Amino acid sequence: MDYSDLRRQAAYMKKSLFDQGYLDEQFYQLEDLQDDVSPNFVEEVVTLFFKDSSRLLSNIEQALEKNSPDFQKLDSLTHQFKGSTSSIGALKVKHECTLLREYCNKENLDGCFRTFQKVKREHAILRQKLEAYFQLLRQIGPAEGASRPVI
Amino acid sequence: MAESEAMLPDGFPAGLRVFVVDEDSVALRMLEKMLLQCGYKVTISDCPLQAFELLRANIGNYDIVLIDVNLTCIDGFQFVENMSREISLPVVVLSAYSDFQNVMKGKNMVQLTILSNPCVLKNLKLIWKHVVKKYLNEMKSINESSSMDVNISCLTKKSKDLVRKRDEDDDIALKDNLSLQKRARVSWTQSFMQNLSMLLIN
Numbered sequence: 001m002d003y004s005d006l007r008r009q010a011a012y013m014k015k016s017l018f019d020q021g022y023l024d025e026q027f028y029q030l031e032d033l034q035d036d037v038s039p040n041f042v043e044e045v046v047t048l049f050f051k052d053s054s055r056l057l058s059n060i061e062q063a064l065e066k067n068s069p070d071f072q073k074l075d076s077l078t079h080q081f082k083g084s085t086s087s088i089g090a091l092k093v094k095h096e097c098t099l100l101r102e103y104c105n106k107e108n109l110d111g112c113f114r115t116f117q118k119v120k121r122e123h124a125i126l127r128q129k130l131e132a133y134f135q136l137l138r139q140i141g142p143a144e145g146a147s148r149p150v151i
Numbered sequence: 152m153a154e155s156e157a158m159l160p161d162g163f164p165a166g167l168r169v170f171v172v173d174e175d176s177v178a179l180r181m182l183e184k185m186l187l188q189c190g191y192k193v194t195i196s197d198c199p200l201q202a203f204e205l206l207r208a209n210i211g212n213y214d215i216v217l218i219d220v221n222l223t224c225i226d227g228f229q230f231v232e233n234m235s236r237e238i239s240l241p242v243v244v245l246s247a248y249s250d251f252q253n254v255m256k257g258k259n260m261v262q263l264t265i266l267s268n269p270c271v272l273k274n275l276k277l278i279w280k281h282v283v284k285k286y287l288n289e290m291k292s293i294n295e296s297s298s299m300d301v302n303i304s305c306l307t308k309k310s311k312d313l314v315r316k317r318d319e320d321d322d323i324a325l326k327d328n329l330s331l332q333k334r335a336r337v338s339w340t341q342s343f344m345q346n347l348s349m350l351l352i353n
Contacts, residue, residue, distance in 0.1 A: 026269055033184045041184065049177045076223060080175070083221060083247060087177045087269050 003140060010136045017133070022126055026089030043134045049088050050127055056081045057120060064109075064116060074112065075104040081119075092122045164279035165190035168212060172202045173219040173245070178268060182217065182245075185275050199230055206238050214282050217275075219245040219268055241281040245270060 017023045034041040060077045063069060082097035096119040103111035169191045173179040179195050186193045194213065196202040199222055206216065216238070220227035235242050245268040266274050 029269065029271060030181065032272065033181060033188065035188070037187075038184065045177060045180055048180060052176055079221070080223060083175050083268075084177050086247065087175065087181055 006136060006140045010133065010140060013129075013133050013136060017129060021091050022129060024089045024091040026086065028089075030088055043137075046088060046130055046134070049084055049090075053081060053084050053123065056084070057123065060116060060119075064112060069109060069112075071104050071107045071112075075101055078104060090123075090126055093119065093126060096122050164282070167191045167279050167282065168194070168214045169217055169278070170194045170196070170202070170206060170213045170215070170240075171217045172196050172199050173268075174199070174221070174223060175219070178219065182270060182275070185270065185272050186217075188272065189276050199225065203230075203234055203238075206234070206240070210238060210240065213240060215278055216240050216242045217245060217278065218242065221247060221268075241285040243278055243281060 018027075030042055030045060033045075038044070056077060060074065060081065063074050063077060078097055078100050082094055082101070085094040085097060096115060100112060100115040100119055103115055167190075169186050171179065171182050171186065171193060173182060173195075174197055176197055179197055183193050183195050196205065199218070202218075206213065216234070218231060218234070220231055222230060231242065231244055244265045246265055247268050
């Protein structure tokens with residue numbers, strides 16, 4: 001198994017995620033927390049994020065589908081969701097959340113619906129990309145994967 | 152007293168007992184990890200109301216409270232204000248809003264220290280200063296109660312050294328508080344004394 005090749009792939013994958021604006025510097029903060037005590041910390045936290053945020057997304061969806069939607073509640077849920085995205089540096093998702101909140105404040109239901117679809121899409125795309133990234137890291141192995149691949 | 156000659160070990164402020172409250176479990180997990188890496192002891196809670204009860208009942212078990220003010224169930228500003236009034240621990244507030252400080256001032260609330268959330272490690276490293284600052288402030292109001300008296304000139308000197316070495320944060324005017332040269336007799340909370348004694352003995 002050519003680890004240097006895999007490491008290069010992983011580094012490239014990570015660089016793309018940053019270059020294409022999927023992640024921001026906050027993700028580095030997360031990586032910095034990984035250590036010998038918690039060698040899979042990044043993946044654990046990212047998994048936790050997707051678990052929590054999926055729940056929030058379905059709550060938002062339910063709130064949107066009500067006959068007369070409660071925009072304050074929608075805004076509150078979106079705000080929570082956005083907070084989570086900030087923690088791991090999910091930049092594109094966060095950006096769509098900001099837009100969603102703007103539509104909530106304007107009580108523009110159509111705008112909310114459209115933007116919510118974008119939030120869901122970006123959320124799903126990020127999940128796919130990060131899953132692929134972690135899968136690659138796992139192939140490289142714990143000793144290699146535990147440290148940040150050099151870009 | 153033997154303690155009068157003792158200095159705080161280089162380990163301080165390791166073992167500082169931090170109580171963290173954040174409704175976002177992702178942020179909470181990261182805060183916990185950051186604080187553990189600082190060498191602090193961490194208790195976490197994602198429910199502010201439960202946290203308040205826990206703190207009220209076990210105040211001796213913690214040195215400082217860190218709380219994210221963005222709460223869903225209740226008004227965050229009000230909650231933090233109530234908590235600071237009832238609980239004598241130093242409180243550091245985390246907020247995603249950069250203008251939180253202005254809002255707080257505008258509402259004439261207790262001046263708290265505010266860090267941004269998400270947090271960076273070096274900001275969390277500095278929270279021990281709030282604990283020292285609070286106790287040094289208590290020094291000024293000398294209280295001749297029946298609780299333990301202690302000679303804290305050693306603490307003063309060591310705190311000065313620590314501040315000189317780690318003084319990155321200009322917001323904290325610790326230097327003003329450390330102008331006391333003379334020995335003072337003050338009373339401390341039982342918990343802090345226990346902690347300090349443990350540190351001094353080691």
